[in-house]
Amino acid sequence: MVFKLGKRVSKYLILILFFMSSFMVSASEETKTEVVSPHIKGALCYIKADDKVVFVDEVFTKKLSLPGGTITANETSRKAAERETWEETGLVVTAKEILTQTETAVVYHCTPDSGVIAFTASDEQGFHALPAWFAPDFRIEVNRVLLAYTDSINPQQYRYPEQYAQQVLNHDIPNAPIQYIDSAISAAPPVHQFELPIIQAIQSSIVQLPETISNALIGTLKIVNLSSSIFGVLFLLPLLVYYFGGKSILHLTFIGIVTVSITLLIQLGLKYPRPFIYQPSLQLTDPLGFSTPSIHAALSVVLIGYLFHVWRKIYDYESIWGCLFGVIALTLTQGISSVILGEQFASDVLFGYLIGLFTLWHYIRLEGKPSITVKLVMLHPALWWASFIGLSFLAYQLHSIQLANIAAVAFALLLSLSSLLKTQRLDSPYLTIKLIICWLTGGVILFTQPFWFPLLVQSSMSGYFTQCGLWFVLTYMIIKISCIPK
Structure with a gap:
């Protein structure tokens, strides 16, 4: 009897000790949280x-x-x-x-x-x-x-x-x-699984070339890949302002901003990784954002299509064809370059072309309707204010530095609106000098960025504003240089 009573008591004692130890562990966890210094964020x-x-x-x-x-x-x-x-x-x-x-x-x-x-x-x-x-x-x-x-x-x-x-x-x-x-190829969508081995085979064939030739080819592909980026358009701005005038450039940049914004929002919705995320050995560049669809491809279609649309109205219709075929070839080469560099899938490039065509078609369709004054609306400051505020809001909500950069470009265009509206085509002297100044200044800023950027950035917030500030300064500077009158 005493033995049974002692056994029962010991069982209760074990349960009591177990709950006490659990309580002490829990209390210890809470204490560790409570001892965190209040100033730590x-x-x-x-x-x-x-x-x-x-x-x-x-x-x-x-x-x-x-x-x-x-x-x-x-x-x-x-x-x-x-x-x-x-x-x-x-x-x-x-x-x-x-x-x-x-x-x-x-x-x-x-x-x-x-x-x-x-x-x-x-x-x-x-x-x-x-x-x-x-x-x-x-x-x-x-x-x-x-x-x-x-x-x-x-x-x-x-x-x-x-x-x-x-x-x-x-x-x-x-x-x-x-x-x-x-690799993580098996985790990719089926179409991307099919494309990854092809990209790998192409890169392997390039690497097997003599080192000098291989490096030169990769360097050329990187330069061509930048041709249809927003930076590429900025560096061509003095030339575009000279041949098409400030008003046409405002139309072009607005359509471009709409196209890039749509493409970015689709990217953020799909969140399909770039090829080198599935297979790191494919990485030859380090672009921001996601893969599908290609921003460069969409932007290149809008750029070429709009300029062709304007050229045939103000210049000799026949004079554009030779240049047009060359630019289309450059665009296709850019798309191929981004694929070879492991930056995009071929399906991403095709998707981007479709978005660019869709946006351009809508603009041309609206422009042809007499009841809709598209051209006047695009020149009004209210539209640019709305674009800047809307893009800033989206960038804040989605934490997208790319949308924030586009907002910075829109703000630079807003502040340069009067200069662009006054600039007529063929009314911008010293074109060669302007191009050289823009290219040299932009090139120095971009290539020296790894050295001065860390000195200005001490937090995520300062990095965010420094990156946006770079886009704003570069855009504003190039516009002002392009619009210097006679």
């Missing part, structure tokens, strides 16, 4: 796998950081670290103990619930990319998700170099499970 996750650490390459600052972000209202720092890590990397993690606290953030030891998947191939610095295209912020706020040895990173590559040692180094925690893969 950020929470980061330290994820270790194969003795390497997961980093994110930020779009705005162009620096590396541990995954994480701002603690929102009514959110614990632990939950903020878990939420931000999912949004940036696609990893579902559990934040455990606090590893350290710095002036800006608390760093948690985080374990991924399903382990880490990384590509076998590494870049020149030894970084392994993670297939993270399904993460909400991927290619919007985060350019890449990387797995790297901590001693292979220069502290200056880190967003907060003075905090690199404290946030990243000397944390003795266990490794999370990891799996290396050669």
Whole structure:
């Protein structure tokens, strides 16, 4: 009897001890959250796998950081670290103990619930990319998700170099499970699965050429690929203003902005990755955003179609044909170049052509209706104010730096409206000098950007405004130079 009573008592004691230990663990977790310094606004996750650490390459600052972000209202720092890590990397993690606290953030030891998947191939610095295209912020706020040895990173590559040692180094925690893969082709849509081996075969044939020829060919493809970008249009602006006048350029730029905005919104809706996201060895350029549809392809169709539409009205109809075939050939070459460089799929380029044709057809159709004064509406400041405000709102809501850049271009056009309206065709002297000045200035800004950009950028917000400011300054400067009167 006594034995049975003692056995029953011991069973209750074990249950009581179990609940007490659970309560103490829970209390300990809460205490760890409560001891976070009140001035700290950020929470980061330290994820270790194969003795390497997961980093994110930020779009705005162009620096590396541990995954994480701002603690929102009514959110614990632990939950903020878990939420931000999912949004940036696609990893579902559990934040455990606090590893350290710095002036800006608390760093948690985080374990991924399903382990880490990384590509076998590494870049020149030894970084392994993670297939993270399904993460909400991927290619919007985060350019890449990387797995790297901590001693292979220069502290200056880190967003907060003075905090690199404290946030990243000397944390003795266990490794999370990891799996290396050669590619993620099977995760691509069927049409892209068909195209990826073709892109790989073409790149392999180029690499097998003599090194000098291979490098020259890749360099040429990169230059041709930029020809149909917004930067390409800006560099041709003095020439376009000279032959077509300021009013026609306002029509062209508005149609271009509409086309690029539609294409970007479709990209953000589909979120189909670029070819090199599925297979990192294909990456020869580093463009922002997503793959489908191609912005360059859509913009090139609008540019060529509109200029042909205007040329046949104001110049000799026959004189355009030779130039037209050359420009179409350049456009097709640009599309092929973007595919070979691993930047686009061929289906993305075709999709872009369709969007460009659709937008251009609608403009020409509306312009032909006598009851609709399309030309006058496009020259009115109210339209440009509405475009700037609308694009800024979309950029803020969607966190898209590309839409913000387009908003900056629209604002530069708005402030230059009077200059463009006054400039008539064939009324802009010193065309060659203007082209040289625009090309040299734009080239210097673009090629020196990696050196001066990090000096101006100390946070995501400053990076955001610096990038937009670059587009605004470049657009405004080129317009003003193009419109210098006789």
